[in-house]
Amino acid sequence: MFRKTMFPIASASALLAITTTLLAQKPGPTNVTADLPAGAMQAKATTACLECHEARIILQQRLSKAAWTKEVEKMTKWGAVVDPANRDALIDYLSANFSPDKPAYDPPRTVNKNGSGKTSD
Amino acid sequence: MNSRREFLRQISGAALAAATAPFMLTWALPQGQAVPFPGEDGMILRSFRFVDLESPVEYFNTWLTPVPHFFVRNHMHEPIELDASGWRLSLGGEVEKPLTLSLAELSKLETHSVVNTLECAGNGRSLHRPQVPGIQWGKGAVGTARFSGPRLREVLERAGVKATGKHIMFRGLDEVPAKVPPFIRSIPIEKALDADTLIATHMNGSPLTKHHGFPARALVPGWIGAASCKWLTEIKVLDAEFVGNFMSPGYRLPNQPVKPGDVVKPEDTHAVTALSVKSVISGPIDGSGLKTGKVTVHGAAWAGEADIVKVEISTDGGMTWNHAKLGRDQAHYAWRLWSYDWKPAKGGDYSIQSRATDSQGRVQPATPAWNPSGYLYNAVDQVNVHVS
Numbered sequence: 001m002f003r004k005t006m007f008p009i010a011s012a013s014a015l016l017a018i019t020t021t022l023l024a025q026k027p028g029p030t031n032v033t034a035d036l037p038a039g040a041m042q043a044k045a046t047t048a049c050l051e052c053h054e055a056r057i058i059l060q061q062r063l064s065k066a067a068w069t070k071e072v073e074k075m076t077k078w079g080a081v082v083d084p085a086n087r088d089a090l091i092d093y094l095s096a097n098f099s100p101d102k103p104a105y106d107p108p109r110t111v112n113k114n115g116s117g118k119t120s121d
Numbered sequence: 122m123n124s125r126r127e128f129l130r131q132i133s134g135a136a137l138a139a140a141t142a143p144f145m146l147t148w149a150l151p152q153g154q155a156v157p158f159p160g161e162d163g164m165i166l167r168s169f170r171f172v173d174l175e176s177p178v179e180y181f182n183t184w185l186t187p188v189p190h191f192f193v194r195n196h197m198h199e200p201i202e203l204d205a206s207g208w209r210l211s212l213g214g215e216v217e218k219p220l221t222l223s224l225a226e227l228s229k230l231e232t233h234s235v236v237n238t239l240e241c242a243g244n245g246r247s248l249h250r251p252q253v254p255g256i257q258w259g260k261g262a263v264g265t266a267r268f269s270g271p272r273l274r275e276v277l278e279r280a281g282v283k284a285t286g287k288h289i290m291f292r293g294l295d296e297v298p299a300k301v302p303p304f305i306r307s308i309p310i311e312k313a314l315d316a317d318t319l320i321a322t323h324m325n326g327s328p329l330t331k332h333h334g335f336p337a338r339a340l341v342p343g344w345i346g347a348a349s350c351k352w353l354t355e356i357k358v359l360d361a362e363f364v365g366n367f368m369s370p371g372y373r374l375p376n377q378p379v380k381p382g383d384v385v386k387p388e389d390t391h392a393v394t395a396l397s398v399k400s401v402i403s404g405p406i407d408g409s410g411l412k413t414g415k416v417t418v419h420g421a422a423w424a425g426e427a428d429i430v431k432v433e434i435s436t437d438g439g440m441t442w443n444h445a446k447l448g449r450d451q452a453h454y455a456w457r458l459w460s461y462d463w464k465p466a467k468g469g470d471y472s473i474q475s476r477a478t479d480s481q482g483r484v485q486p487a488t489p490a491w492n493p494s495g496y497l498y499n500a501v502d503q504v505n506v507h508v509s
Contacts, residue, residue, distance in 0.1 A: 032156050033169045052298040054170040060247075060257040071254055079299025100252055108166050110158035110174065112189060 041093035176261035181403035184450040186264035197295035214358035217281030230271035236452035242345035245498025286358040289313040291350035307363035342454040343426035381491040396425030400477035407504040423456035424479035
């Protein structure tokens with residue numbers, strides 16, 4: 001009888017310890033949107049591009065410099081605010097970070113619940 | 122309306138997905154990396170803003186795709202406010218009697234249902250080489266659902282299309298950012314008058330969710346998803362194809378095959394309309410380890426406006442091909458599920474390929490037809506597995 005009651009208590013204690021450890025290791029709320037990579041143009045690219053869409057649309061591209069040039073021209077026409085003085089540096093930043101030789105972007109999955117996450121932009 | 126049998130099938134599909142989801146999440150997601158997204162279950166997050174969600178191919182195990190597993194493609198922000206009571210659909214242009222319908226008026230019209238495989242024109246874009254700009258879809262920007270609502274032609278007939286009416290333009294309530302051109306496209310009058318082209322209000326027996334175009338969307342069966350405008354608010358009868366970014370240069374294919382990387386002049390292109398013939402392997406999953414014994418290779422195959430005639434499977438790198446068994450559920454515009462029982466003779470690395478053929482004689486090609494926007498990728502599908 002004694003042993004029968006002690007076992008669940010011991011199990012519950014062990015479970016609590018494991019749960020506490022897991023909770024302690026759990027990272028904070030996942031950002032629902034991603035950030036652009038660090039670099040001299042990160043802030044300007046964030047202003048120019050992320051006003052309308054999130055960073056993952058950029059993070060998943062693998063394009064040549066010629067293709068990035070076309071994209072920047074198209075997006076500028078569509079309202080992206082790019083100072084002409086920064087245009088070439090922006091194209092270099094995108095071409096350097098998202099070129100065809102980079103490994104493919106690994107997107108996250110969704111989980112069907114209300115989010116406590118926050119947007120990063 | 123869904124029959125009870127189909128309802129049960131959907132439920133069993135959802136149960137299967139729920140049973141397999143923990144395993145997929147375990148290997149696919151670092152702990153804590155799942156992004157909370159109400160109503161969207163285990164989807165690949167291509168973009169949060171605008172919302173672009175891809176179905177993992179493992180979900181292609183049911184003839185009807187449950188809505189939480191159905192891909193979402195948005196070009197713009199979703200409408201901020203959608204009030205069913207205040208929503209109106211206007212119909213004008215080359216018609217005798219322009220009209221406006223409320224949702225209540227629309228729902229009084231005869232309802233028609235079409236089981237349709239909806240696929241984004243850019244599905245598989247990430248597999249093209251060289252890579253091209255756009256959402257880098259893998260294989261899962263496709264799904265099959267029962268769409269229901271009044272026929273578009275009934276509404277057009279009420280308004281009385283003039284002889285000058287040649288194209289039907291759809292405009293949705295998307296929130297257009299900055300100076301981006303609005304997402305407006307048109308379809309030819311012949312397709313608009315087809316008995317299966319709908320103003321859909323329901324998907325798998327329930328009202329459309331916001332991500333899928335609540336309260337009403339166009340449903341242009343067998344055609345690329347972009348033809349089926351969501352959050353529909355305006356239909357306009359035009360005397361010619363709509364002129365705008367999403368008709369040209371958007372959503373166009375080269376008239377002639379081009380070499381990968383070629384530049385194509387706009388005058389050498391045509392609008393993308395019907396889907397290609399295509400099959401995808403939904404199991405075993407690429408890169409998986411298997412035991413010797415019976416392995417069921419399975420997946421889905423579709424062909425837009427045509428019917429799937431056969432699906433063939435190769436387990437020896439394309440040297441020999443064997444017929445897969447086609448599933449019994451079928452409808453004109455819907456995919457066929459298929460399966461093939463394979464008994465690998467010995468352990469080792471294997472490449473499993475699937476190749477579909479349709480009623481128009483089209484066959485999935487060994488190599489994709491590269492094009493500058495990466496549309497209609499439909500090369501023979503392949504997964505690599507290790508048998509031990």
